Amino acid sequence: MTQVILATVLGLLFALGTYLILRRDVVRVVWGVSIIGQAANVYLVTMGGLTGQSPILGHGGEHPVACSVPDAGANCVTDPLVQALVLTAIVIGFGTTAFALVLTYRLYQEHNTLDLTEVTVE
Amino acid sequence: MSADLAVSTTHVVVAPMLAALVTAVLTLGTRRYDRLQRVLSLLGIGAYGVGVIVLTTRVLSGGTLTYQLSAWPAPFGITLVADALAVFMLALAALTTVAILIFSVAYVDEEGQRVSYHPLFHFMLLGVSGSFLTGDIFNLFVWFEVMLMPSYVFVVFYSGPRQTAAALQYTVLNLVGSALMLVAIGGIYATTGTLNMADITRRLADPAAFGIDPAPVLGLSAILLLVFALKAGIVPFQFWVPPAYRAAPAPISAFLAGVTKKVGVYAIVRLYFTVFAAGVVDGGLGLPGLSGESFLAFFGPVLFLMALASMLVGGVGAVSRDNLDDVFAYSSIGQVGFIVLPLAVVATIGDHSFGAAATDLQVLGVIAALVYSLNHAVAKSLLFMVSGTVFDAADTIELDRLGGLTTRYPVLSGSFFVGSLALVGIPPLSGFFGKLLVFDTGGQALAAGAPGAGLALAGALVGAIFTIAYLSRAWTKGFWGDVTPAVERGEQSTVLVGVVAALALVVVAIGVGFDPVYSFAEAAAEAALDSEGYVDAVDPEVVAHE
Numbered sequence: 001m002t003q004v005i006l007a008t009v010l011g012l013l014f015a016l017g018t019y020l021i022l023r024r025d026v027v028r029v030v031w032g033v034s035i036i037g038q039a040a041n042v043y044l045v046t047m048g049g050l051t052g053q054s055p056i057l058g059h060g061g062e063h064p065v066a067c068s069v070p071d072a073g074a075n076c077v078t079d080p081l082v083q084a085l086v087l088t089a090i091v092i093g094f095g096t097t098a099f100a101l102v103l104t105y106r107l108y109q110e111h112n113t114l115d116l117t118e119v120t121v122e
Numbered sequence: 123m124s125a126d127l128a129v130s131t132t133h134v135v136v137a138p139m140l141a142a143l144v145t146a147v148l149t150l151g152t153r154r155y156d157r158l159q160r161v162l163s164l165l166g167i168g169a170y171g172v173g174v175i176v177l178t179t180r181v182l183s184g185g186t187l188t189y190q191l192s193a194w195p196a197p198f199g200i201t202l203v204a205d206a207l208a209v210f211m212l213a214l215a216a217l218t219t220v221a222i223l224i225f226s227v228a229y230v231d232e233e234g235q236r237v238s239y240h241p242l243f244h245f246m247l248l249g250v251s252g253s254f255l256t257g258d259i260f261n262l263f264v265w266f267e268v269m270l271m272p273s274y275v276f277v278v279f280y281s282g283p284r285q286t287a288a289a290l291q292y293t294v295l296n297l298v299g300s301a302l303m304l305v306a307i308g309g310i311y312a313t314t315g316t317l318n319m320a321d322i323t324r325r326l327a328d329p330a331a332f333g334i335d336p337a338p339v340l341g342l343s344a345i346l347l348l349v350f351a352l353k354a355g356i357v358p359f360q361f362w363v364p365p366a367y368r369a370a371p372a373p374i375s376a377f378l379a380g381v382t383k384k385v386g387v388y389a390i391v392r393l394y395f396t397v398f399a400a401g402v403v404d405g406g407l408g409l410p411g412l413s414g415e416s417f418l419a420f421f422g423p424v425l426f427l428m429a430l431a432s433m434l435v436g437g438v439g440a441v442s443r444d445n446l447d448d449v450f451a452y453s454s455i456g457q458v459g460f461i462v463l464p465l466a467v468v469a470t471i472g473d474h475s476f477g478a479a480a481t482d483l484q485v486l487g488v489i490a491a492l493v494y495s496l497n498h499a500v501a502k503s504l505l506f507m508v509s510g511t512v513f514d515a516a517d518t519i520e521l522d523r524l525g526g527l528t529t530r531y532p533v534l535s536g537s538f539f540v541g542s543l544a545l546v547g548i549p550p551l552s553g554f555f556g557k558l559l560v561f562d563t564g565g566q567a568l569a570a571g572a573p574g575a576g577l578a579l580a581g582a583l584v585g586a587i588f589t590i591a592y593l594s595r596a597w598t599k600g601f602w603g604d605v606t607p608a609v610e611r612g613e614q615s616t617v618l619v620g621v622v623a624a625l626a627l628v629v630v631a632i633g634v635g636f637d638p639v640y641s642f643a644e645a646a647a648e649a650a651l652d653s654e655g656y657v658d659a660v661d662p663e664v665v666a667h668e
Binding site for chain 2: 021026029030033036037039040041043044047048066068069071081082085088089092095096099100103104106107110111119120
């Protein structure tokens with residue numbers, strides 16, 4: 001059941017992010033990028049599997065075989081590596097979002113508008 | 123960790139990255155002392171060059187070197203792999219960036235250099251080197267981000283209306299690209315159970331033994347291709363290229379076109395020819411119009427269409443632009459087409475099964491792509507720096523306002539001429555061999571009866587004619603003719619012209635002394651196609667199943 005809910009949430013997040021990126025307002029575009037980035041992070045967490053024991057000794061981690069391994073058995077553990085990956089991705093996403101917001105402000109200062117149809121690249 | 127897990131690690135592998143990282147931090151700390159900062163920055167790029175030379179000599183004489191971070195054995199830790207392909211790309215980066223940094227010191231105003239230029243430059247170089255050396259697919263994502271973050275700042279460096287607009291487009295596109303890359307990497311991890319590139323190769327080659335299904339990896343690697351194509355500026359992901367290159371300072375346009383673009387090319391060669399080439403979908407791909415079971419049988423036609431479209435879009439775009447930077451930016455799109463085309467041709471001609479020796483034609487195709495990359499890196503950075511020098515002297519790079527540069531600045535114009543001829547492919551310059559190898563790959567594929575080889579040759583011919591057209595147009599409009607007032611007023615900078623002329627000599631030298639360059643590229647191509655050798659060098663532990 002968790003899988004179905006997470007899959008739906010992921011789909012909605014990606015759809016929402018894509019919708020916002022296609023807006024005219026620059027702030028919404030940055031929001032959209034940020035949401036897509038977070039959706040990718042949530043997706044990454046689910047890639048470790050959702051059904052296993054927590055990989056901690058004394059809490060079910062005594063049988064250290066990840067559930068993704070074939071024939072892992074019933075008391076396998078959730079893969080903890082993806083959490084390390086996601087931490088890295090979150091930190092990078094934090095930096096890039098901060099930069100994108102500053103860039104939005106500078107764009108407003110230079111163009112006096114946040115409407116993308118009025119901002120020309122040329 | 124138990125003692126039987128012997129880990130072989132060679133510290134020289136991290137030398138270039140260490141040089142770039144230390145310099146970036148030092149130049150950040152010496153912002154108040156701008157002379158010291160500039161000296162440190164130049165010393166740092168020198169150390170980077172020495173590091174690359176030492177690493178290259180070690181790899182070419184002793185074979186692939188690996189560096190296991192914190193002595194964790196592969197595939198559990200992050201592995202850095204310096205094989206002939208990686209050091210070829212590093213050598214290309216070092217050669218170009220040394221010239222670019224010397225140019226920058228004379229070109230970028232003092233205020234700009236003091237604020238952020240030098241740390242960003244070295245962080246970008248760090249990201250580029252890390253991408254070339256890493257043997258871990260998630261680590262590749264991290265190095266891409268390290269490389270991209272400074273490039274966002276560089277695109278908005280002058281911070282005017284045009285720069286902010288171009289940077290927003292560039293940043294948003296690449297952030298979406300990064301999210302997609304994360305999705306693809308996460309999926310590959312979930313499917314194959316590993317992030318180590320050598321381990322992925324090994325598992326894809328023998329999916330039954332590891333209990334994995336290779337079919338989803340094909341789709342996931344297709345998402346990855348999209349990200350690399352975005353980085354390399356291949357059609358249909360090329361539209362950010364002209365605004366970004368025009369907005370960035372001239373030496374940075376040279377860096378982005380010469381080196382950063384090649385990271386995308388490198389990633390395509392490394393992942394699709396070394397790693398994913400081992401993948402086979404039993405019973406065929408099941409896609410309309412595609413036969414064959416290998417992953418390459420899918421990526422070949424896809425790359426083929428992208429390469430042809432790039433050559434046309436780049437050529438048509440460059441012919442119609444009235445600004446030197448725009449001409450060179452569109453030209454970059456077209457030239458990347460020339461780099462990808464031989465890769466596409468050899469990917470199409472047949473399955474390259476794991477463990478089997480690569481055929482001569484496959485090696486030739488990858489050599490063609492590498493030699494063309496080297497030529498484009500040197501010649502295109504040369505041209506962007508010519509454009510910067512012209513702007514420095516005449517305050518404009520609009521072709522309408524330029525004229526008579528040959529009379530006023532003969533050395534600068536001569537360097538532009540050499541750079542253009544190299545892109546066109548006139549002997550004895552570096553570009554001649556690039557073009558020759560591309561056409562040779564197409565010709566041999568045609569002789570071998572490969573589908574589409576004739577089309578590849580025709581496309582390359584049209585692309586080459588476009589190259590001649592837009593470069594001679596820039597030459598006649600901007601460099602020949604009467605001296606315009608803008609050109610008359612200006613004064614050229616000796617350092618800038620010196621760097622540009624030195625690069626022009628490098629273009630000639632690569633062409634005249636092509637033999638060692640060819641052997642180097644051949645070693646790199648063989649390393650790229652030797653999936654088994656790559657796996658052996660990294661030597662991932664066998665993970666036993668219970």
